[in-house]
Amino acid sequence: MEVDYKSHIPLHVQIRLILEKEIMSGIYKEKIPGELELMNRFSVARSTVRQAIRALVDDGILEKVHGKGTFISFKPVEEWLGSFRTYSEIVNEMGMKPDIRVLTQHETSSPKEVGRTLGADNFYLIQRVRYADEVPIGIEYNYYPLEIGYKLSQHNLNNASTYNLLENQSGLKLWEAKQIITARVPTQEECELLDIPNTMWVLFIERINNDQDGNTIEYEQSIYRPDMYAFVVSFDRKKI
Amino acid sequence: MEVDYKSHIPLHVQIRLILEKEIMSGIYKEKIPGELELMNRFSVARSTVRQAIRALVDDGILEKVHGKGTFISFKPVEEWLGSFRTYSEIVNEMGMKPDIRVLTQHETSSPKEVGRTLGADNFYLIQRVRYADEVPIGIEYNYYPLEIGYKLSQHNLNNASTYNLLENQSGLKLWEAKQIITARVPTQEECELLDIPNTMWVLFIERINNDQDGNTIEYEQSIYRPDMYAFVVSFDRKKI
DNA sequence: CAGTGGTCTAGACCACGAA
DNA sequence: TCGTGGTCTAGACCACTGG
Structure with a gap:
């Protein structure tokens, strides 16, 4: 060459x-x-x-x-996500112990909107609960194209970073991400999992992760207790 | 030289x-x-x-x-805020007419936390309500150091971008920003202003804007109706 | 056409890191 | 000491923009 x-x-x-x-x-x-x-x-x-x-x-x-x-340059994903501080970082900063545990994981075809986002009828769901010092503070629904999902499913996803697994094990490279942050009413199941009253609203985050070619390799929906969690975003003019 | x-x-x-x-x-x-x-x-x-x-x-x-x-390079502030889309942009995209109107503006000394953030006992407050197609969807509390606040107060702040005024009229250059996004219960006054039931929680955003020397030139608190508004944040790996 | 930035060469000496 | 990247020179030709 x-x-x-x-x-x-x-x-x-x-x-x-x-x-x-x-x-x-x-x-x-x-x-x-x-x-x-x-x-x-x-x-x-x-x-x-x-x-x-x-x-x-x-x-x-x-x-x-x-x-x-x-x-x-083998910069870890965390550094890239840099201006958007990660969950673990924030929880650590508060002097608490972060943890994440799998609730369910399986192939599915609902909700249909996810299928449209990922461009396939069937996809793989990994549902996990995030903890800070053993207190549940958030729930994550991660949706993947089947191939990627089954690859991920070969690993122990308790207390693991799916971003790292995707990059280091699956050889995929996250390239761009889009997040939408708002709030919504939690479902009854979510209230029980987070141990919150059904009068409390939760932060609702959608995140689409694409690779370098623009293919969506992950679609994520998360909810967080607003009294236990906040998003932090920093910008400086130099880099943009 | x-x-x-x-x-x-x-x-x-x-x-x-x-x-x-x-x-x-x-x-x-x-x-x-x-x-x-x-x-x-x-x-x-x-x-x-x-x-x-x-x-x-x-x-x-x-x-x-x-x-x-x-x-x-005279990139407008909007372009810098780029990865964080502005209110007007999003409202426009929905095919609605954005507007912002002043509720009150005056020198004050409360809340005390704001004074600590700005490093002065007294500061200037501009409280405005944001509309989309005449529907109130958010309230902004902007706090400024006195000198900057009084300079801004010489302009009509209805339907104006304070960022543009700061940059073009006051000669200040915004350089870095930090945002914290969470949700909280609105006050009774806020419920009335936004015309929402007091069972609805609101998105709560704090934003600190600094100039090139690290001085805080604006501290902002905003609340938004979660059913009418969402934050959008995009990243791509190339630029960071 | 003149003036601008874009590409490229061939060579020099310096500053740093490791053996 | 040697190999690495960092700085710098002097000069050439090309490509784009505007009058």
């Missing part, structure tokens, strides 16, 4: 794409070849190689370390 | 800082000098100038246009 000098695509773009493909294919363990080696391989100047690498660093695919080399 | 060759700070960093200061001081209207001109001024190679400019582009301070030049 080499560059094409007759193409009108800039060399640094061609090199960037080749490197990206090679990185994703996994032929490098953690470190990519040095700039000198890449210069020789592609027969280009160093600044051209550096420009290609810079783009990959900007994309969060590579990380450079002065004096050591250029490394593949 | 020129570069110091004896300093151990890289030239491109020195140039970046000089340009940033000049841009913020407003000595360029919208376009900064070309790369050739900057090369001559600082007596450096073109790639050094380009590296300095690249950093400013990454920071969102400049924008380059091939064949035309490098321009100061």
